[in-house]
Amino acid sequence: MTCRGxxxxxxxxxxxxILTQHRYGQYVQDMLRLxxxxxxxxxxxxxxxxxxxxxxxxxxxxxxxxxxxxxxxCSR
Numbered sequence: 001m002t003c004r005g006x007x008x009x010x011x012x013x014x015x016x017x018i019l020t021q022h023r024y025g026q027y028v029q030d031m032l033r034l035x036x037x038x039x040x041x042x043x044x045x046x047x048x049x050x051x052x053x054x055x056x057x058x059x060x061x062x063x064x065x066x067x068x069x070x071x072x073x074c075s076r
Contacts, residue, residue: 001034001050003042003057010069011035012050030073031058035066042069 001010013033032050036042046057048071055071 001048003046003048008036008040010040032071032073034069034071036069038062038066040067042067047074 001008042057044057048055054074056074057069058072059070061068
């Protein structure tokens, strides 16, 4: 995956669960959650490419040991 022109390592997960569905509504099928190293610089609004598919970061959270970022797929 790339963000800000740099390659990054991340664990990519699909979103699931009732709370997530309430938060993102109809877009939940277009969402991914990334688990990133603590020192990753990513903020809401950043353009991200995962496997040649464009996404935009809509939310980040700093957790113990990693950063969690939610991405929404962009229209082509």
